[in-house]
Amino acid sequence: MRKLAGAAAICCGIVFSAAADGPPAPGAAVTARTLARLLLVDARRAGSRIVAVGDRGYILLSDDDGATWRRAKSPEAPLLTAVAFEDAKRGLAVGHDATILATEDGGETWTKMFSAPADQRPLLSVAWVAPSRAIAIGAYGAYYESLDGGRTWNPRKILDDDKHLNALVDLGQGRLLIAGEAGTLLSSSDAGAHWTPLASPYKGSYFGGLVAADGAIIVYGLRGRIFRSADGGATWNPVDDASDAALMAGERLPDGALVVAGAMGAALVSRDDGRSFQPIATGTSRMLAKPVVGSAGELLLMGEAGVRSAKVPLHRKAGS
Secondary structure (H helix, E strand, C coil), X not given: CCCCCCHHHCCCCCCCCCCCCCCCCCCCEECHHHHCCCCEEEEEEECCEEEEEEHHHCEEEECXXXXXXXXCECCCCCCEEEEEECCCCCEEEEEHHHXXXXXXXXXXXXXXXXXXXXXXXXXXXXXXXXXXXXXXXXXXXXXXXXXXXXXXXXXXXXXXXXXXEEEEEEEECCEEEEEEHHHCEEXXXXXXXXXXXXXXXXXXXXXXXXXXXXXXXXEEEHHHCEEEECCCCCCCEECCCCCCCCEEEEEECCCCCEEEEXXXXXXXXXXXXXXXXXXXXXXXXXCEEEXXXXXXXXXXXXXXXXXXXXXXCCCCCCXX
C-alpha cells in the first residue's frame, strides 16, 4: 500500500511527561507550552472564532484572534485533518478512520456522525456545497456525501482508480474542484452531482487550491509547484515562486492577497491574484499546515509546533 504524502501522513503522537503540562481536558484552557507541542493540520473561522483541528482528535478554539486557546468538547478521535463551517454555528471536521464530526454551536461541542476504520481511508478535505449538502474526500479515492446537513453520509466512487483526493475547493456558484495525487484534477459544475477530469499541467500531487479575487484558480503541491488558470481550469500556467518545499494549504486574506504554506517553514504571499509569489519570514523550518488570518496585520500559521504568527500587513483598497 502506497504512503500518504504531506500533512495528513504525519501521525506522530504527543507524549506528555509527568514534568510537563498534561493534556488539556475538554473545555479547558491550553497552555502555551502544550500548544507548542501540538500538531495542528487545519483551521477555519466560524464567525469571529478560530477553530483548529489536529493530532489525537484535538479541536482548539480561540475567541481572541489566537492570543489564547481552549479545547473544545469532542469525542475521542484519531488525527483530524480538515474542518469547514457552513455558517458561524454549523461545522464539520474529518480525519483518519474516515471520521466525521459535526458541531451545531460554533465548535464548542462535537458529535461523531460517521467512522469507518476498517476501510483504512483517511479523509483529507471537507466542504459545504449547500446549506444541507456536504462532501468529504480523502485517500484511495474516498468520497462521501451528505444530503441532510451532515447527519448521515453515503460513499460514492468518482474515479476508476484509487488516487488520493487531497483537496476540495469551492469555486462558487455550484462549481467545485478536486485536486489530488499524480496530477489529479476534477471539476464539477453542479455542486458535485457529476465530476469531469481536467487536463493537468503536472504529474505530481496537488495538496490544495485557492480562488483569487479575479476568479482565477490556483493549485499547488509537491516541490513548491504552483499553477494558475484564468479559464476555469481549461488551461494552466506555471507560477514562479521562491520555494521548492511542498505546499500544503492556503488562504485568501481580506484584502485579496493569497498565502500558501507548507514544508520546511515555507510561506509565500501573492498580491497579484496568484501571478507571482514572494516568501514570508516564518522563523521556523517546521512544517506549516494552514495559514489563517489573525488580528490586523497578523497571519497565524498552524503546523507541527502548534501556532506561529507572521506579519503580513493588509493593503487597504482604494477608497477604504
